[in-house]
Structure formats: C-alpha cells, structure tokens
Amino acid sequence: HLSKVSQKKNIEETYKKYKKIIFVSQDALKGFNSIFKIKNKKLVINNYINAKRVINVSKEKVDFKVDTKIPSFISVCRLVKAKGVDRLLLASKKLINDGYNHKIYIIGDGPLKPQLVKLIDTLEMSDNFILLGQKSNPYSYVKKVKNFVLVSLYEGYPTVIVEAMILDRMIISTNTGAREILNNYDNKLIVDNDFMGIYNGLKKVITNKYKIKTTKQKKYNSDKIIEEIKTIL
Structure with missing residues (x-):
C-alpha cells in the first residue's frame, strides 16, 4: 500500500512540472481528475484523423x-x-x-x-x-x-x-x-x-425500430484540431 502511495506521489510531482496536460477526450480528463489533484492547466484535444x-x-x-x-x-x-x-x-x-x-x-x-x-x-x-x-x-x-x-x-x-x-x-x-x-x-x-x-x-x-434524433450535425473537422494543436506549441 505504501509503495502505491509513493508511486502516485511521484507521478503527481512529474505532472506538476508541465505547464499544460493534454487529453484526447473529456472522459480521459475526468478519469485523471478523479485520481490526481493537480492544478496545472488541462486541455482536451481530440486525436487528429485525416478525413x-x-x-x-x-x-x-x-x-x-x-x-x-x-x-x-x-x-x-x-x-x-x-x-x-x-x-x-x-x-x-x-x-x-x-x-x-x-x-x-x-x-x-x-x-x-x-x-x-x-x-x-x-x-x-x-x-x-x-x-x-x-x-x-x-x-x-x-x-x-x-x-x-x-x-x-x-x-x-x-x-x-x-x-x-x-x-x-x-x-x-x-x-x-x-x-x-x-x-x-x-x-x-x-x-x-x-x-x-x-x-x-x-x-x-x-427491424428499423429506432429513431434518429436530428441535431445540427457537425462533421469531423481535422483542420480545427490542427489549429488547436498550434495554439499550444
């Protein structure tokens, strides 16, 4: 148990050295926040895919x-x-x-x-x-x-x-x-x-017994992700 606590502390100290921590999804961010209490700036930028x-x-x-x-x-x-x-x-x-x-x-x-x-x-x-x-x-x-x-x-x-x-x-x-x-x-x-x-x-x-909920559907925008990456470089 003590080794796990020590390991977690070492990981936290490592993360604290970074100005920003980037996650590929909101779920990943939530999972991280549930384990580590770190105040560093955190961003979510989805994986880039060439559409x-x-x-x-x-x-x-x-x-x-x-x-x-x-x-x-x-x-x-x-x-x-x-x-x-x-x-x-x-x-x-x-x-x-x-x-x-x-x-x-x-x-x-x-x-x-x-x-x-x-x-x-x-x-x-x-x-x-x-x-x-x-x-x-x-x-x-x-x-x-x-x-x-x-x-x-x-x-x-x-x-x-x-x-x-x-x-x-x-x-x-x-x-x-x-x-x-x-x-x-x-x-x-x-x-x-x-x-x-x-x-x-x-x-x-x-059986075709499902309803499609119509929204203002947004297409995957790879250019937007590139711009998001540029802002952190």
Whole structure:
C-alpha cells in the first residue's frame, strides 16, 4: 500500500512540472481528475484523423461482397477481451435464434481469435458472424456495410468511430467514451454496455425500430484540431 502511495506521489510531482496536460477526450480528463489533484492547466484535444485520406482510401476496390438482402454490420477492432467481440457474437446468436436474420463482419486480429473461431463453430454461426482478419485498408470494407458497430467494455477516444462517422455509417455503440464523439452525430444508436443492451440495439436496427434524433450535425473537422494543436506549441 505504501509503495502505491509513493508511486502516485511521484507521478503527481512529474505532472506538476508541465505547464499544460493534454487529453484526447473529456472522459480521459475526468478519469485523471478523479485520481490526481493537480492544478496545472488541462486541455482536451481530440486525436487528429485525416478525413480526406479516409474518404479517398475508402474508394479503393476490394474483393468483398455484402449480402444486401439482409441487415449487415461491420466492426473494426483488435480481438481482445476489452473490445467485447465475444458478447457481440452471443447477442448475434440470440438474434438468429429469435428469428432476426443478419450478418456481422469483423475486421481485426488478436489473441482472442482462436477462442472466437471455436465459439463461432460451436454456435454454428459461420454463415452469420464472419472474421475477415486484419486488413491494410479497412475503410473500403466499412464503406460497403451500412451499419458500424463497436461494443467495447470501455473506450477513451475510439478513432474507428470517427472514421465511421467520416464514412457516414449508421453507428451502434455501447455507452463508453464513444458517447462523447457521437454527441453531434445524428445517425447513431448508443446502447447499454451489457449483453441485453447490445441485443436490443442490434434488434432495433434490424427491424428499423429506432429513431434518429436530428441535431445540427457537425462533421469531423481535422483542420480545427490542427489549429488547436498550434495554439499550444
């Protein structure tokens, strides 16, 4: 216990040496303030993403056909426990069992892959839950699927959400740090961060029983972030 207290004090002393402390999201700032009582000036500047590049690269052709006859979803994430892909698979299975046909495509790799492959086989979901593996250009795949889903247990500032916004996808996300990014984005559905939240969210999209709240939607502005960075240099 004493070592942890000492370590925290050392970290605080290090932070106090800086004129400004920068965070990528409001959630990250709140988390920091809940642990450290430091009066240094704190700023939130979101991660920079080249929107023009995302749009241009998404136009590249890839050998990927989507079944347009049924609702489809796509996710881009590392296959680790924190991303919640296993519970997405279980929610998908329950939807199939309940008569709601759909497909989910997953782009990404990671240590959880062997376990997911086995679970997909056990649940007989290979036709509906497809692991596409790692892709050098995920944007072309995301562009071909109407709905983007991210079911992480926790997130800070998920850049994949911003990229999906740039590509104008319908976004279904668990209630994490992604909520902050999606505040001014109309085409979204933020769901409870648990199994039934994911199940009900997907079901609403599959059955078209969700309402889009119309706001003065703001597009991602990479130039604004560059200007914010310039002000601190």
